[in-house]
Amino acid sequence: MRARLWALVEARIAVRRRRIAAAALAAGVEEARVEGDAVRLSGVGLRRRWMGDLGLREAGRGR
Numbered sequence: 100m101r102a103r104l105w106a107l108v109e110a111r112i113a114v115r116r117r118r119i120a121a122a123a124l125a126a127g128v129e130e131a132r133v134e135g136d137a138v139r140l141s142g143v144g145l146r147r148r149w150m151g152d153l154g155l156r157e158a159g160r161g162r
Contacts, residue, residue, distance in 0.1 A: 126152050 119138045120131040129142035 122154050122157075126154065 113133075116133045116138050120133055120140075123131040123138070123140050127142070128140050128145060131138065131140050133139075
């Protein structure tokens with residue numbers, strides 16, 4: 100039972116990471132990739148874009 104629950108949690112976490120990467124790419128980030136437990140983003144003005152785009156922040160919160 101515990102292993103099954105943990106598998107469900109891991110699946111939800113993976114979906115959230117993919118959504119963050121997709122939202123970043125849609126917002127114009129040059130590169131977004133999932134590496135293990137992290138979503139790596141790169142691009143010019145990335146921090147400004149993250150702070151100014153509600154869609155990116157909401158993707159990171161799982162909404």
